[in-house]
Amino acid sequence: MSIPFNYDDQSHFKSWLGLNLHSISWEGRYQKEFEEFWNLLFPANIELEDQFRKIDHIRSFLVKGPLIAWMNWLKTKLICYLFIHKNYSLRELTTLTKISVREISLELRNFMIERYPYLEEGLNDRFQIGNELSRNIDLRFLDLQKLFDFDDIPAGSEEGEVLTSLEVTLYQDWQRAYSILKGGDKKYMPEQNHFLVGVRKNKRRVLLEVLALFVLAVLVIFSIKSVNKFYEDYLVEKISLYSPDFFWLDKNISFMPDFELGSSEFEIKYNELEELEKIESRQVFRDVSSSQRYEVESDVVLTSVDTLPKDFTSANLEQSDYEEVKKGGYRNVRYGRRKAYRVMMTSVDPTKTKEELAVLLKKYSVTQVDNVKPGTSIPGGIYFNLFVPTTHLKEFLSKVTAREQNATILESKTIYGGPSGRNRVFIWVKSI
Incomplete structure (x- = not known):
């Protein structure tokens, strides 16, 4: 559900932040331009979903680190403002910002602990989000007030916070963002059709790059296989393996025929074996008789x-x-x-x-x-x-x-x- 952010909300959010306009506008030199920039960035009666998309869109044109950090800081402070002054739950903030509930709970936890350090243990427990089914996902600021019994409303910025006084008007990126905002919503707003067309073009380009990479990989694999096959055939032609050649054999050679051993010759060989066995037996008994009768110590x-x-x-x-x-x-x-x-x-x-x-x-x-x-x-x-x-x-x-x-x-x-x-x-x- 889209909820508008009216002019009173925009003014209250600006005062709640505690911005040092004199320092931000380079000692007042660009205060008029900064006021116009602020009103264009936070217009009256804009739906909150569009407001977050607008901040993200402007931030996408920035290059300098300090100015990007300042835009991220604004977005985080807006989330804290909606949680405290509009009593939004963590689940509702996740729907509006398209940011994971864990990141939102972490930002809110840090914000509250900076203001109430003595409640750190209790705040850690309340902002602990394990998954989408956690009991703390519907936590609201009024629940914290009842639980920890404090009546004061925390300020948007601490004393000495650097980003409240950052001279953003001196950066060239700020001039570019200011020009984009002055150019009109129809040309630069992310919710318009030209932005969606740009997103589609980016998706189409990514798809074409993936397809081209796939085709290139197939061609490389096919080329490697073809080169390997060609080199294998080349080696087969250049290297000859040894194979036996039987053409030189004389086919007229014949082997001696089988002959049988006579019974007399067999008996002679058998008698020789018996004599050998007797000799071996005498040698064994001679070894036994010559052995010493010493034995190992017994228990x-x-x-x-x-x-x-x-x-x-x-x-x-x-x-x-x-x-x-x-x-x-x-x-x-x-x-x-x-x-x-x-x-x-x-x-x-x-x-x-x-x-x-x-x-x-x-x-x-x-x-x-x-x-x-x-x-x-x-x-x-x-x-x-x-x-x-x-x-x-x-x-x-x-x-x-x-x-x-x-x-x-x-x-x-x-x-x-x-x-x-x-x-x-x-x-x-x-x-x-």
């Missing part, structure tokens, strides 16, 4: 803590007869003579077992090996790599195995047994 399972030696220092010097008695071999001592112990345990609560073992570690002055912290989590349970004082080793192992019923102690030999006076003990607690 010895200790049935109880009582089987541990009383003196671990002297026990490290003893040789085990496990291999001789159990396996018929000789003990290989290349893995060292110092004894290391592994304790294999199962627990339904590994965390609790870890805490109990931590108490024993502290009690018997047990230290960790390298940077492996006691109780390191591994897949299936927890792991301890420890140095236990030799004087407390038997008592320590007794206390450890007493924690769980299913505990097994394994004894093995190692070269790196640890520092003097300490034995290496590995503990693995498997979670069940």
Whole structure:
């Protein structure tokens, strides 16, 4: 619906802006021309939709940045004026200006926050527009007055605002815009048919440019394919690939006929194979008899803590007869003579077992090996790599195995047994 902007509205809007006419008209030299320019730009009884189109049309002829900024400023102030003094909603302003509701809400929010900075949080919430279905799209100035309880009407311009005093009459673009406005509405107004014809011409030109670009792209693609085909044919003619030539073969050559192997010759070859197998068999048995009977160090399972030696220092010097008695071999001592112990345990609560073992570690002055912290989590349970004082080793192992019923102690030999006076003990607690 078109709503007219009458003469009183035009005068009130001009006074509400607070323009410094003396500065704008270059200290009054062009005040008469500026007044006429203003009346032509904001004529009486013009419909608001036409008013916004007129501002946009005049702005399209401008080149200088300051004058373009001044025209944009006028348009924004007119939107704020209609919102405050005419109580237009955001939806109605969007219809009039053909500007998105988000841009309008942002401009109005900035305008209101400059006047009421203490209401910034509430104004941000009211001017928040997410989409066309937002509840704030029908917001009006009267709604803000009731919500925030203020009676004063905000001024159009703040004190010291630069664009209220911009000397627009000094710019050559202003003279051009002034001449266009003086030329008459029929020639320069955007709502007239000549403007629509210009728009149609621009659309037709864009369409022709797109069509020409498409035709050019097709021609380029076709040309590239044709050149590639021509070059491929050229290479085929210039390059000859090797192909076998059988014309030189002698066709009179004949192959030897097939002949059968006699039974006597076959038996001789079979006997030779048997002799070879016998020779290989003797060589295998000779290798077995000449091999050494040394085996890798085996773990010895200790049935109880009582089987541990009383003196671990002297026990490290003893040789085990496990291999001789159990396996018929000789003990290989290349893995060292110092004894290391592994304790294999199962627990339904590994965390609790870890805490109990931590108490024993502290009690018997047990230290960790390298940077492996006691109780390191591994897949299936927890792991301890420890140095236990030799004087407390038997008592320590007794206390450890007493924690769980299913505990097994394994004894093995190692070269790196640890520092003097300490034995290496590995503990693995498997979670069940």
